[in-house]
Amino acid sequence: MSDYAIPAREYALVFASALIVTFLLTGVVRTLAVKVGAVTPIRDRDVHRTPVPRMGGVAVFAGFSVAVLMAMNLATLGSAFRTSSEIMGVLAAGAVICAVGVLDDRFDLDAVTKLAGQILAAGVMALFGVQVNRVWVPSDEPSGGSLVSLDQTQSTLITILLTVILVNAMNFIDGLDGLLAGVALISGLAVFAFSARQLYLSANDTAASQAPLIAAALVGACLGFLPHNFSPARIFMGDSGAMFIGLAMAGATISATSKLDTSTFGPRTTIAFLAPLIVALAVVFIPILDFLLAVIRRTRKGLHPFSADKEHLHHRMLSIGHTQRQAVLIFYLWAALLAGSAVSLAFVDLSRYLGIYLLVVGGGLVLAVTCSAWPRVRAARLSRRQRQDTRAAESALPTPSIGHPS
Structure with a gap:
């Protein structure tokens, strides 16, 4: 067991700084967004009915940046900057992609321009050393496998691809008030839990402290923004x-996976290597599922697969009887189930506790499915009860007598 102590107070300070700065700046950004005309118009497929300012990401990025730069002067977390350029890479790339997003929030950029900006930002992050530079290959060795190094071209391409996927997944999920901020908060907590565990086991402040720092600042910024964005959203x-x-999620995930070695988790390195990637998949699961269902649905109707409609998952949740807040909370539950079950693999010894693990995950799955379908189940029960009451009332009526001729 490691004697290393996680600098919990410093991480708490990073989290609190991001939360407070984001919360205070969001009101200022809202006023600015209204003045510059960065306001979301009302479209047929939208669930909001009044124009709402956008550009809230400026406050999120500002809160994240202030918290991270403040950490540079902390006794323990400062080592994350002295031994690696990854943190500065995430900040530089974040500035690029946030600027592209601001232009889109105001002028509605075309898809090609946005994609170019995403690739540029991902390239900047890779240039600063945030790269998928090794791949874990499982084997029958006592260590459970071995690490295979990637060359510079392979590392850069995989990094850009993963970053672009996560960037667009987050963009795709932003369909209900508070949905994106909450899902990102939950996913960030999962990444922080895993990377903090990795830091604890390796006891290496210089090589393993970047990912939990990114995750802590991101979680704080998302929580600071959520009160302004939860239904009914003001921005x-x-x-x-x-x-x-x-991009920040990609940076934290890549940083965590790139620091794994066999001495940290031993025979469980295969599971540990997959855990942060599964968390990333948990983030994109809902939007990718929604996207695939949309393509299938539109193609079957003879429509263009990328045409707009009102049959996304969040639209369906509303149509079966959930309120917007209920739908968002159910999506939170699904995100917590997927991300939590993934990260717990780094903490739980499945050879000893597989049954308990499956029981907990299975129970969470039953709860999530039940909550998702409850309005439909309740409507079916109410309809059945009404039919029974109707039949009972009809059977209670007196039978009309038939008169006989005299």
Whole structure:
């Protein structure tokens, strides 16, 4: 067991700083967004009915940046800057992608321009050393496998691809008030838990403290923004926020996976290596599922697969009887179930506790499915009860007598 002590107070300070700065700046950004005309118009497929300012990502990025730069002067977390350029890379890339998002929030950039900005930001992050530079290959060795190094071109391409996927997934999920901020908060907590565990086991402040620092600042910024964004929202993330959150999530995930070695988790390195990647998949699960269902649905109707409609998952949740807040909370539950079950793999010895693990995950799955379908179940029960009451009332009526001729 490691004797290393996680600098919990310093992480708490980073979290609190991001939360407070983001919360205070969001009102200022809202006023600015209204003045510059960065306001979301009302479209047929939208669930809001009044114009709402966007560009909230500026406050999220500012809170994140202030918290991270403040950490540079802390006794323990300061080592994350002295031994690696990853943190500065996430900040530089975040500034690029947030600027692209602000332009889109105001002028509605075309898809090609936004994609170019995303690739540029991902490239900047890779240039600062945030790269998927090794791949874990499982084997029958006592260590459970071995690490295979990637060359510079492979590392850069995989990093850009993963970052662009997460950026667009976050953008795609931003369909209900508070949904993106909450899902990102939950996913950030999962990444922090895993990377802090990795830091504790390795006891290496210089090589393993970057990922938990990024995650702590991101979680604080998302929580600071959520009171302004939860239904009914007073301001939206906009592309400036959605794309930055996706990039920060990619930076934390890549940083965590790139620091894994066999001495940290031993025979469980295979599971540990997959855990942060599964968390990333948990983030994109809902939007990717929604996207695939949308493509299938539109293609079957003879429509263009990327045409707009009102049948996304969040639209369906509303149509079966959930309020917008209930739908968002259910999506939070699904995100917590997926991310939590993934990260717990780094903490739980499945050879000893597989049954308990499956029981807990299975129970969470039953709860999530039940909550998701409850309005439909309740409507079916009410309809059945009404039919029974109707039949009972009809059977209670007196049978009309038939007169006989005299």
